[in-house]
Amino acid sequence: MPPPPRRPLARRFFARDTLTVARELVGCTLWTVVRGRVCAGRIVEVEAYLGERDPASHAGRGPTPRSGIMFGPPGVAYVYLSYGVHHCLNAVTEPEGRAGAVLLRALEPLVGLAAMGERRGRGPDALVCAGPGRLCRALGIDLAWNGLPLAGRLESAANNPAGRRVWIAAGRAPGRLAAGPRIGIRRAVEAPYRFCDPDSPSLSRPPGPGIL
DNA sequence: GAACCGATTGCCT
């Protein structure tokens, strides 16, 4: 199977309703280049976090130093540290001024499995990015990536002294799309804002019950 | 300033 296109999505893709962006991100591809090593995977599982009206969102009580980025321009990375141990990568959504983000929870690895395996330790290939923390570890993503653009033109080398690149490109749309409750949250546990390709072998958990 | 919490993971019994 030929690799999917490497061209980043347009920024306006992300400047829309968060639930729409979340559903359409399933099947797209996430790319990183760290010290010249290319990694990519097909996005197979995401969760939508809606912003000020979503109690489960970090932006649920208005902007703070951490969540402020979700109120800013769409199409940039929101990276946070989970349980003091793991990093999680979101794509900021909605027009500037309105909060929203999509958490990338799992990828099917496509490119750079050797580098992913070195960062994560050995295990089944299909599960190397099966979880938000695993995904970031495998692709080399940490807090320093917070705020990097995921869409539009790639960063110039001059603006990227760490030699870091990240972007989201189009991919193969899923044959089916499953919806269900979000994982690991304590508030708004009912909202069916987790979307995944139920036919993927790389999910962090079984698909939710809804089929869209 | 201090206490508490968490959009997780891997290892333990």
Place this chain on the structure above:
DNA sequence: GGCAATCGGTTCG
């Protein structure tokens, strides 16, 4: 199934 790890952000006094 249970639980520790580990720390930035948030909240409270």
